[in-house]
Structure formats: C-alpha cells, structure tokens
Amino acid sequence: MLDGVPRQRGATAARPATAPPVVAPLTSPAPPVSRALARLRVLRPWRLLPTPTGTPFTFGYAAVLTVTAMVTDYADPALVHALHQGSSTDVAHLVREPVLVLLASALWMAGGIISPYAIGFVVVLTALERRIGGLRAAGVFLLGHVVATLATEVPVGLSVLAGGLPDSSLHRLDYGISFGVATSVGALAGLLRPWLRWPLLVAFGSTVVGGLIEFADPMTDWGHLMSLAIGVSTWPLVRGWRRARTAAAIAPAAVPTAQTPDKAAA
Numbered sequence: 001m002l003d004g005v006p007r008q009r010g011a012t013a014a015r016p017a018t019a020p021p022v023v024a025p026l027t028s029p030a031p032p033v034s035r036a037l038a039r040l041r042v043l044r045p046w047r048l049l050p051t052p053t054g055t056p057f058t059f060g061y062a063a064v065l066t067v068t069a070m071v072t073d074y075a076d077p078a079l080v081h082a083l084h085q086g087s088s089t090d091v092a093h094l095v096r097e098p099v100l101v102l103l104a105s106a107l108w109m110a111g112g113i114i115s116p117y118a119i120g121f122v123v124v125l126t127a128l129e130r131r132i133g134g135l136r137a138a139g140v141f142l143l144g145h146v147v148a149t150l151a152t153e154v155p156v157g158l159s160v161l162a163g164g165l166p167d168s169s170l171h172r173l174d175y176g177i178s179f180g181v182a183t184s185v186g187a188l189a190g191l192l193r194p195w196l197r198w199p200l201l202v203a204f205g206s207t208v209v210g211g212l213i214e215f216a217d218p219m220t221d222w223g224h225l226m227s228l229a230i231g232v233s234t235w236p237l238v239r240g241w242r243r244a245r246t247a248a249a250i251a252p253a254a255v256p257t258a259q260t261p262d263k264a265a266a
Helices: 032-043 057-072 077-086 091-096 098-107 116-132 134-162 168-173 178-189 194-214 216-235 235-254 261-266
Strands: none
Touching: 057 077, 057 098, 057 116, 057 134, 057 168, 091 098, 091 134, 091 168, 098 134, 116 134, 116 178, 116 235, 134 168, 134 178, 134 235, 178 194, 178 216, 194 216
C-alpha cells in the first residue's frame, strides 16, 4: 500500500551519511642530529664528571690529586721520593704516626693522572656521591682506605716479629688511592641495576684476581680484593642512605605550601 502513495514534490530520499576518510598527518622523521641530542639528554653523560656544586667532595679531591700528580711528574725526583716515603703507610710509620700517614698516603696516585685508578676515582666517586651525598661517599672511601691498609700492613709487622720477614719490610713503600677506589666500586655496585651491577663486579674482580695470579705485588692485590669486599658489605648501609636522600629530595615538592589566614579568607 505504501508503494501507491505518491511521493511529495521536492522530497528526496535521505542518503546515509558517510564519515570523511581520516587522513593521517604526514610527519617527517626527526633528523639524525635531533635524535642524537635526545639520546644525550636521556643518558646525560656529563653527569659522569664531578662539578663544584653537584659533587663537591669528588671535585675538590680530584683537584688535590691533580696537583700532587703534577708534583710527581715535574718536581725533583729526590723530593718526590722523600714526599712519598714520608706519606707511606708502612709499618714503621703506622706505629709512630698512624693518623697522619693514613691521610697523607691518600693524597697521591700511583701511575699518574691517566692511570686506571685515577679514571676510576673520578667516575666511581662522582656516581657514588650523586647517590648518597658527599660526606657519606667520603666515609665509604676512607673506610676502605683505612681498613684495607691496616689489614695488609699488620700481618707484615707480625711476620717481622715472628722472624718470617726481614726488618726492611717495615719500611715498604705504600701509598695511593687504590684501596679507597676499590671500596667505592663495591659500594656503588649495590646501588646500580643488576644489568650494570654484576658486569661491574665481574670486570673489576677479574682484574684483581688476574693481579693475584701474576703474583707481582700480592699484598697490594689482596688489599684490593679486601677493599672490594668491604664495599660490597656496605650495601645495606648505602641503600638506606640513598632511600633517605631520595625521600628528603621528594618531600619538599610533595608538601603543599601552607596558606596564610588572609589568603585563605580571600
């Protein structure tokens, strides 16, 4: 019956509305220079180096070590030998003036400013100080330097007393920052992600074990191994320090500023 009703003049059949095709905007890929800058902003390689405001302990200590390294390279050899001998943590010096020589021996770098331990000092201490603070990083470094030094020199003194070593062993030249750096490596490893932690420990540990196998300087190499173990033993402590430092940095931003009564009423 509907087919027999004439259509109204001017009426047209409604056509189904169709949505216009969506055209994806044309975007050109970022140029290689922009991608490289974006990666640099994410990785921030400049944070591997110390700064006066960000890592004052590492920056100041590195400046002192640079000066003493220049003295070692350019001063009269007789003067340099006298300075090293006076700063040596041998048994004779430790018995007479332990505090002075323990501090003085940490002012020199064996091998110069481009030695592996000098480079490791800058990179490792910078990373450690950024995570736990300057005073705590200094404490970790000093802990390894002092404990490993005493752990290697005290047996020498006892062996001399027992007649197992000659008296000349009491004046064995011993100085440098390597024990403190090894301890800092062990402590820093506990603050890194596992994919960085274990390769770092394996690489450094294999270097120390290789030195022990060569048997060139076994007492120093044993000291490096003990220093690394001291650093690993500080993991609960340094992790707690890092959590406290992170919480202290977040707390001021999380607490809103209290309004005065006048502003609240307004």
